[in-house]
Amino acid sequence: MTADSPAEAGWFAGLEPDDPEAAAAAIAEETAPDPADWPKLAVEAGFANDAKEYYDRLKEATTAATREAVERAERADDRQLVHAVRTMDDCQRTANELAERLAEWAGTIDPDAGAGVDYARELVADDDADRDGGVDHPRIVSLAERVVALADEAEALREYVERETPTVAPNLAALAGPVLAARLISLAGGLEPLAKKPSGTVQVLGAEDALFAHLRGHASSPKHGIIYTHDAVRGTHPDERGSAARAVAGKLSIAARVDHYSGERKPELEAELEERIETIQSRTDDGEGGESGGDDE
């Protein structure tokens, strides 16, 4: 705010009165350290004839700015996320598969051939630098390039998922981490189906084979599906993992429901889960399950 013209800091500064698009952009993007008597200043600056007209313009601009932001958020929908996370897994799996094939083939020419995506990167780097001693076979080098490109694509997709998930499902992403959150949404077939699933189903999403083996009657029930990758489950002693998985699945289901039906952030979910997991983990830290069995199988 400059001393000679306090109106400079207002959202209407420099705007033509009949340019709603620029007005909406100013509402969304400008800032000011302190408020002022904007209606009065706007009238003095000639932006509006009187306070009534000022408020009418303000109404129009704030509505347009908010509507635009809402629509932007809604375009970032769960369908995009489902495709992205599935593609990410496909790219990763295919890269690994081709890397195996590459290692096998390159091994027939170069006895020191390594394995995996890292070896493919090596091959490509050697070829780029025109170094001797590498594998001088155009088809093998070309295959290595494919592998590297696929691995890079998987990495780029992971970054996309990490960026987009918090917009689509803020609570679930905060609780599960963006990638696990996206995987759960993908396994359920969308955020809405996930929100409608009971927590017991969320607990074993991704362990369908084990679940059906159990239902056919020749296996014990799975303790966890994909949520195994959650630190709270993996970091718990195997004896208590069932309890941990149940607690995690319960909170993740609530988070998915909040995300789908309201979209508001509920930071207390994280604290609640943390507290519960601490209780569960302390049972094994003490050397024995001292807590009452009310919550156990």
Added chain:
Amino acid sequence: MSDELPAGVERRQFDGEERLATRGEPVYGEPTNEGWRAWNPNRSKLGAMLELGMETGLAGGDDEMVLYLGAASGTTVSHVADVAGPTYAVEFAPRPARDLLEAADSRPRLFPLLADARKPERYAHVVECDVDAIVQDVATRGQARVALENARFLADDGRLVLAVKARSEDVTREPGDVFADVRDELSEGYEVLEYRRLDDYHADHLGIVARPR
């Protein structure tokens, strides 16, 4: 206990039951009667505070300016806008803001703003100074801090009407301890005039009315 309701808020009959009500377009499926819409204290912390007879200092009338922090889908702020003048509704999450837009549609002096209440400089170029009341209902850690940061908007004789959610600050602590800390921190910039648990309507919530120091 005060019977002073803001102008424009009245007790009306809905299905044989006397309830708080304001005049306006319905927003969240509340019952209506002859242009009046019932104000559900179970869904609105401000509604609960009025129902409990707290002295909110809200007067009502076209000259009253209100800054509402944490407008969510517009349940409470729609009632506020029904009775007050220019009302700035700040909400951070885009999804509920869609419903807020709908509530704002029929209310020409309700201004929706998508912004973070913890960063007032993001909307200080829009919200004017010397508002008569700040109504705050944000579910975030540091609720006292939010109130202090936003004090710059409040007139010297204005009122802060605050609903504190204990579980947003710290789920593991006793709500009573959390509330004491919030009142304590608030005293950096406000004088607390009245506070009261809202448990009849909202578990683990405290209603606070304060004025700037």
